[in-house]
Amino acid sequence: MSIFHDHRKLFALAGSLFLFLTYFVAIRPALVNQKNNSPLPGTEPLHGDVLAGKKIYIAEGCVACHTQQVRNVDMDKAFGSRPGIPADYAHIRRTSLWANTATLTGTERTGPDLTDVGNRQPSKDWNLMHLFNPRSVVAESIMPSYEWLFEIKKNPGKNDVIVNVPAQFLSGRKGKVIATKKALQLVAYLQSLKQAALPGDIKPQLFLYKRPEKKTTGAKGATAAEGKTLYEANCQSCHQPTGEGLAGAFPPLKGSPIVTGDNLELYVDIIMNGYDARPEFGVMAAVGTNMSFTENDVAAIINYERTSWGNNGKTVTPEEIKKLMDFVKIKAAAK
Incomplete structure (x- = not known):
């Protein structure tokens, strides 16, 4: 066959076959999934400071230690009220034309899962202190501090957001800890992470491999x-x-x-x-x-x-x- 003796025809055939298979193996299933898993009611795409905070989350490498996926196993109950479903990620779009860091499900839980952290820990003050120095709020934390997202000023401005960090975590430095715009945007993103309720009569998946519950005594668990x-x-x-x-x-x-x-x-x-x-x-x-x-x-x-x-x-x-x-x-x- 002449095609094997003409590199232009050979590369054109191989390229066409690759594009054909890519469409049916990757692109078409993705489009079908996107159509079948519409966003949950009450959820909105990220925008403004929340979207900017997501980009900072990516840039700082937070996804290396934190997941955003609640699995259907009992040990994940601590991270959400139900197991995650594809519709939870329906609003997520690629961050730019060249970067497809869209879903931040992660692969390792050195730190806790953040799927529902906006409900578990909604305090802005706590989140800012945790970013400045995690040991200030969780003594055993192994998370690195992100002090470069803050400034220390002796005379804070009227509109500055002051973080009340205890003196022992300032290493002798004088002044007030001020959250920069990047710190506030990152916290805005973390506070936006909330697991949406399922609509109507749709029941979530069950959590599997349940651990035996400890029996309590007294007034219906009010001990x-x-x-x-x-x-x-x-x-x-x-x-x-x-x-x-x-x-x-x-x-x-x-x-x-x-x-x-x-x-x-x-x-x-x-x-x-x-x-x-x-x-x-x-x-x-x-x-x-x-x-x-x-x-x-x-x-x-x-x-x-x-x-x-x-x-x-x-x-x-x-x-x-x-x-x-x-x-x-x-x-x-x-x-």
Whole structure:
């Protein structure tokens, strides 16, 4: 055959065959997948500072240690309310014509998965402190610090975002830690990472290989022991294992008049809807609402905090908390 003696025909045939196979093996299945997996209701494409923050996330190599995929195994329950599905990534587009770093699912979990970190850790103050020096909020963290995303100024400007980093993490430097635009954009991206609810009657995949659950005693899981687990998962990163908080950033729960006092309505309101204690402390996010706490959850956390670190407050029942939660929801909706 003459084709084997004419390199131009040979390369043209090989190239045509390659393009033909590429279309049917890669391009066409991708287009079909894109058509069959439309974005979930309520989700939007990234834009503005959030999109810029994603590019910084990529540039800083965060994907090397963090995944964004909740697998259908029980151990991944800590990272999302359901296993991930293709529709979770439907809004994602390539970052540029030349760079296809679109989905950041990752391959290694040196650090925790970030699929739903916007709900798990929505605090802007915490995220900024964590970027400046992870050990300032998580003593055992092996994550590197990203101090180059911050500046230290003796006289901050009116519009500067001040990060209340404890003095022991400043290495003797004087002044206030200021978050640069890049730091704020990166945090905006992290706060945007929230797992969307499935529409209608669509049921998520089940988590497989379930581990045996520990039985609890007392009022439907409202014991201090159950509250300790909830505290460690949702509160400890800010208020610390000792309950002493961080000076200038997060208030102490040890000896707190709110924790040990009689104003239970305020206590429940703070857990469910957050609290703005500026300028003394950073803004607390609506942890209870974000994590869909039940009255049992809130009662368990209160009982743990009221009986730990030397606190000696009165314990509560889920029934008491249910009434207050209903009232707090009505009050929050009226604002």
